[in-house]
Amino acid sequence: xxxxxxxxxxxxxxxxxxxxxxxxxxxxxxxxxxxxxxxxxxxxxxxxxxxxxxxxxxxxxxxxxxxxxxxxxxxxxxxxxxxxxxxxxxxxxxxxxxxxxxxxxxxxxxxxxxxxxxxxxxxxxxxxxxxxxxxxxxxxxxxxxxxxxxxxxxxxxxxxxxxxxxxxxxxxxxxxxxxxxxxxxxxxxxxxxxxxxxxxxxxxxxxxxxxxxxxxxxxxxxxxxxxxxxxxxxxxxxxxxxxxxxxxxxx
Numbered sequence: 001x002x003x004x005x006x007x008x009x010x011x012x013x014x015x016x017x018x019x020x021x022x023x024x025x026x027x028x029x030x031x032x033x034x035x036x037x038x039x040x041x042x043x044x045x046x047x048x049x050x051x052x053x054x055x056x057x058x059x060x061x062x063x064x065x066x067x068x069x070x071x072x073x074x075x076x077x078x079x080x081x082x083x084x085x086x087x088x089x090x091x092x093x094x095x096x097x098x099x100x101x102x103x104x105x106x107x108x109x110x111x112x113x114x115x116x117x118x119x120x121x122x123x124x125x126x127x128x129x130x131x132x133x134x135x136x137x138x139x140x141x142x143x144x145x146x147x148x149x150x151x152x153x154x155x156x157x158x159x160x161x162x163x164x165x166x167x168x169x170x171x172x173x174x175x176x177x178x179x180x181x182x183x184x185x186x187x188x189x190x191x192x193x194x195x196x197x198x199x200x201x202x203x204x205x206x207x208x209x210x211x212x213x214x215x216x217x218x219x220x221x222x223x224x225x226x227x228x229x230x231x232x233x234x235x236x237x238x239x240x241x242x243x244x245x246x247x248x249x250x251x
Contacts, residue, residue, distance in 0.1 A: 006133070006171075006215045006229075006246040008142055010056075010063035015147035015175070020062050023055040060084075060241040066092075066169075066233040067177070067211040071240030072204030084242040085235040087210065091168045094131045096229035096248055097124055098221050101152075102137035109155040109179050109200075110134055110172075115162065122224040128166025131229040133248075135218040138174035142216060153179040156199035163209045169231065171212030171246065177201060212246060221248055 012020050025033070031042035031050025042048045061067075069081040076082070099118040101110045115134075119126065126132070138151035151174035159177075162170055170177075178184060178200045187196040201211075212231055221227065227250045233242030 002250045004217060004221055004227075004248040004250075006217050006248055007064035007244065008214050008216045010058065010243065013143055014145040015142055016058075016062055017148050018059050018062065021057040025053045025055070027052045060236060060239050060243070061213070063243055064212065064214045064216070064246055065241050066231060066244045067201070067204075067213065067241045068233075068239070069204050069208050069210070070238075072201050076205055076208050081205075082208070083237075084233050084239050085237060087233070089232065091129065091210065092131075092232045092244075093228070093230050094129050094169070095127065096131045096133055096225070096227050097122075097126065098133045098135060098218060098224045100135045100218075100224075102135050104136070104152065106150075106152065107183075109153040110136060110158050111155050112157040112161045115158045124225050126162075126165045126167065129168055130166075131169045131171065131231065132162055132167055133171045133173075133212075133215060133218060133229070135173050138172075139216045139218065142214075148175050149180050149182060151175055151180060153177055154200050156203050159200040159203050159209070160207070163203070163207045167209065169210045169212065169229075171215050171229075171231070173215040173218050175214060177211040177213055212244065215246060223250065226250065 027049035028042045030052050031045040034050045035041050035044055068084040069076040070083040101114050104114055136152045141147040154172055154177055178198045184197055227248045229248050231244045231246040233244045236242050
């Protein structure tokens with residue numbers, strides 16, 4: 001079996017507008033912490049070292065993560081929206097399909113017609129609960145500030161079409177699932193139309209689905225279908241998202 005890591009590393013990087021902070025506690029410092037309750041320090045430990053640890057400060061939307069319906073709004077289809085720990089595990093271990101939309105217009109989100117065209121090109125018919133991975137080429141900017149500003153996102157129409165096929169999990173290789181923040185805000189400034197603000201996300205108030213944001217290595221997958229995706233999110237109480245180590249597996 002081949003394994004393909006589709007997750008970015010959770011790390012301090014210009015690509016994260018909310019800084020990821022990691023404080024590293026060394027093995028020697030760890031010994032002082034472990035021994036403190038009985039008044040000993042690193043001198044008492046073999047090699048004067050105990051156990052290391054790290055303190056991490058970030059958001060639930062840092063790194064590769066999975067958005068739950070509760071992120072989109074308090075209600076979904078008139079019922080209380082599920083938080084990340086309430087979602088069914090069976091959604092997150094399914095057949096995957098890769099749609100390469102990296103050749104589309106850089107200043108427009110992935111359209112419904114692009115999704116349908118790519119499915120036709122690879123001769124694949126979606127099944128309910130397939131995990132759809134959308135490649136836009138945004139992953140090439142990981143590590144740069146432009147990762148936050150220069151990407152396509154996925155349109156509301158494409159999102160709705162996929163969800164109506166029975167899809168519960170859609171992943172993308174960009175910072176966000178919708179167009180860049182500044183583009184949506186500029187569009188609203190010019191149009192005063194609230195529908196331009198986070199349209200794909202807010203579709204999740206009508207129909208239940210999840211997004212994976214900040215995938216990577218999609219170009220390394222040697223096939224467009226015939227693989228399995230595992231993307232179980234971390235259980236975080238009453239949260240709208242959870243980090244995920246997304247992996248594609250080919251037998």
